Amino acid sequence: MGYDQAVMSTRRATISDVAREAGVSPSTASVVFSGKTPVSEATRRRVLEAASALGYTGPDPRAASLRTGRSGIVGVVFEEHLGTAFLDPVKTLMMDGLADAVAPLGAGLLLLRDQGPVFGGPSLTTAPIDAAVLIGCSGFLRESLDIVRSRGIPVVVIEGDAGEGVPRIGLDNREAQRQAASHLRGLGHTDVAVVTLPIDAARPRGPVGPGADITVDVTRERLAGALDVFPDARVHSAAGSFIDEGLAAGRALFADPQARPTAVIAQSDLLAAGVIRAAEEAGMRVPEDVSVTGFDGIVVDGLAPRVLTTLEQPATDKGRAAGHAVAAMIEGRDAASLSFTCVFREGDTTGPAPR
Numbered sequence: 001m002g003y004d005q006a007v008m009s010t011r012r013a014t015i016s017d018v019a020r021e022a023g024v025s026p027s028t029a030s031v032v033f034s035g036k037t038p039v040s041e042a043t044r045r046r047v048l049e050a051a052s053a054l055g056y057t058g059p060d061p062r063a064a065s066l067r068t069g070r071s072g073i074v075g076v077v078f079e080e081h082l083g084t085a086f087l088d089p090v091k092t093l094m095m096d097g098l099a100d101a102v103a104p105l106g107a108g109l110l111l112l113r114d115q116g117p118v119f120g121g122p123s124l125t126t127a128p129i130d131a132a133v134l135i136g137c138s139g140f141l142r143e144s145l146d147i148v149r150s151r152g153i154p155v156v157v158i159e160g161d162a163g164e165g166v167p168r169i170g171l172d173n174r175e176a177q178r179q180a181a182s183h184l185r186g187l188g189h190t191d192v193a194v195v196t197l198p199i200d201a202a203r204p205r206g207p208v209g210p211g212a213d214i215t216v217d218v219t220r221e222r223l224a225g226a227l228d229v230f231p232d233a234r235v236h237s238a239a240g241s242f243i244d245e246g247l248a249a250g251r252a253l254f255a256d257p258q259a260r261p262t263a264v265i266a267q268s269d270l271l272a273a274g275v276i277r278a279a280e281e282a283g284m285r286v287p288e289d290v291s292v293t294g295f296d297g298i299v300v301d302g303l304a305p306r307v308l309t310t311l312e313q314p315a316t317d318k319g320r321a322a323g324h325a326v327a328a329m330i331e332g333r334d335a336a337s338l339s340f341t342c343v344f345r346e347g348d349t350t351g352p353a354p355r
Contacts, residue, residue: 013051013054013055013056014056015029015030015033015056016029017054017056018047018050018051018054018056019047019050021050021053021054022043022046022047022049022050023046024043024046024047028043028047029047029050032044032047032048071128071129071130072105072106072107072108072130073107073108073109073110073127073128073129073130074098074102074107074108074109074110074129074130074131074132074133074323074326075109075110075112075124075127075129075131075132075133076095076098076109076110076111076112076132076133076135077112077124077132077133077134077135077144078091078111078112078135079135079136079201080240082111084240085135087242088241088270089296089298089299089315090241090268090296090298090313090315091135091315093298093315093316093319094135094158094315094316094318094319094322095109095319096316096319097315097316097317097318097319097320097321097322097323098133098319098320098322098323099319099323100319100320100323101319101320101321101322101323101324101326101327102323102326102327104327105327105330107130110127110129112124112127124144124147124148125147125151129153130153130154130330131153131154131155131156131326131329131330132144132148132153132154132155132156133155133156133157133158133322133323133326134148134155134156134157134158134160134162135158135159136157136158136159136160136216136217136218145157145162145166154326154329154330154335156168156169156322156325156326156329156335157169158170158318158319158322159171159217159218159318160217160218161217167325167329167335167336167337167338168337168338168339169318169321169322169325169337169338169339169340170318170337170338170339170340171218171313171318171339171340171341171342172339172340172341172342173218173221173222173225173342174221174222174224174225174228175225176222176225176295176311176313176341176342176344177221177222177223177224177225177226177265177267177295177311178225178226178228178229179225179311179342179344180225180226180265180293180295180309180310180311180344181225181226181228181229181230181265182229183293183309183344183346183350184229184230184263184265184291184293184350185229185230187263187291187350187351187352187353188352188353189262189263189291189353190230190262190353191261191262191263192226192230192233192234192261192262192263192264192265193233193234193235193236193253193261193263193264193265194223194226194227194230194233194234194235194236194264194265194266194267195236195237195238195246195249195250195253195264195265195266195267195271195272195275196208196214196219196222196223196235196236196237196238196267197216197218197219197222197238197240197241197267197268197271198216198219198237198238198239198240199212199213199214199215199216199219199220199237200213200214200215200216201215203239203240204237204239205237205238205239205245205248205249206236206237206252207234207235207236207237208235208236208237209235212235218267219267222267222295223235223267226265230265233265234253234261236249236252236253238267238271241267241268241270241271242270242271242274243270243271243273243274243277243300243302244274245270245271245274246266246268246270246271246272246273246274246275246276246277246278247274247275247277247278247281248274248278249271249274249275249278250264250274250275250276250277250278250279250281250282251278251281251282253275253278254278254279254282254284254290257282260282260284260289260290261290262289262290262291262353262354263290263291263292263293263350263353264290264291264292264293265293266292266293266294266295267295268294268295268296269294269295269296269297269298269300269308269310270294270296270298270300271294272292272293272294272295272300272308272310272349273294273300273302273303273308275292276292276303276306276349279292286306286349287348287349287350287351288351288354289354291309291349291350291351291353292308292309292349292350293308293309293310293349293350294308294309294310294311294349295310295311295313295342296310296311296312296313296315297310297311297312297313297342297343297345298315306347306348306349307347307348307349308347308349309345309346309347309348309349309350310345310347311342311343311344311345312342312343312344312345313340313342314340317340318340321338321340325338
């Protein structure tokens with residue numbers, strides 16, 4: 001074994017070792033791994049072969065952290081259990097956009113729950129993060145906001161109002177929901193029910209009375225849009241955006257044949273799919289006996305060949321915008337709030353009110 005190999009067996013190889021082995025300068029070896037400056041294919045191959053021979057797998061992230069003062073980690077905070085969160089296609093799409101946007105920073109995502117560590121890992125109080133993205137800002141998540149602010153960490157909120165100075169990436173929830181409600185009114189519907197997303201952190205199921213304290217921003221805004229058009233609409237809260245929750249809500253709404261609504265406004269496509277199943281279970285035809293609208297514009301398994309009347313939202317773009325805002329704040333630039341617009345899509349789940 002030569003001297004260089006003997007040294008390598010007792011310590012981690014460095015970029016300087018690789019450069020010496022490949023016969024290039026350390027700066028040239030470095031750009032082969034960073035990709036920031038083009039190099040010839042022959043040089044690239046020589047550097048990678050030297051790295052392989054020395055067991056060098058890339059720059060030490062701890063050294064980069066010390067050099068930049070950054071951890072290279074963006075925390076993403078959810079209110080619900082992560083297994084539950086990732087059953088929602090909207091959140092999955094948002095995470096795709098967020099990951100794409102922070103990738104140029106060399107940053108990764110650390111998934112956190114607001115109430116404590118995930119799988120025994122770091123909590124929001126201790127995690128070495130450069131910035132945080134809060135998915136929503138209601139109930140417990142406002143406590144997370146206080147923690148992040150006390151640490152002086154940049155924070156961005158998706159779908160929630162965190163107050164002055166916190167960039168918000170949102171939707172025109174109220175106007176969009178008003179558009180779907182107006183569509184139903186134009187079809188002659190007057191007896192309408194609304195199936196909402198969770199109204200607070202306790203996630204209760206059942207009827208929601210006038211003046212109820214709705215602490216989830218998205219739920220409150222979408223409900224306001226529906227009530228702008230149908231102020232006397234019956235309101236029923238679901239415990240989450242799931243088909244089973246929509247099914248349970250639909251069963252409750254259709255239980256009395258003499259008091260069934262002619263239309264249901266569901267605050268998500270998954271809830272809408274559940275309501276449609278409940279209608280079919282009750283022997284009702286969609287849309288002849290009851291019209292159903294959704295919200296999100298996602299693909300729902302099992303709904304075909306129906307095409308849901310819904311509001312399409314740019315979920316991936318929302319996540320990407322949050323990532324760009326995070327990048328700006330980490331680099332010391334201003335990040336503005338941004339609101340996206342939903343697009344109304346008429347399908348075959350709505351029709352004229354039955355006589």
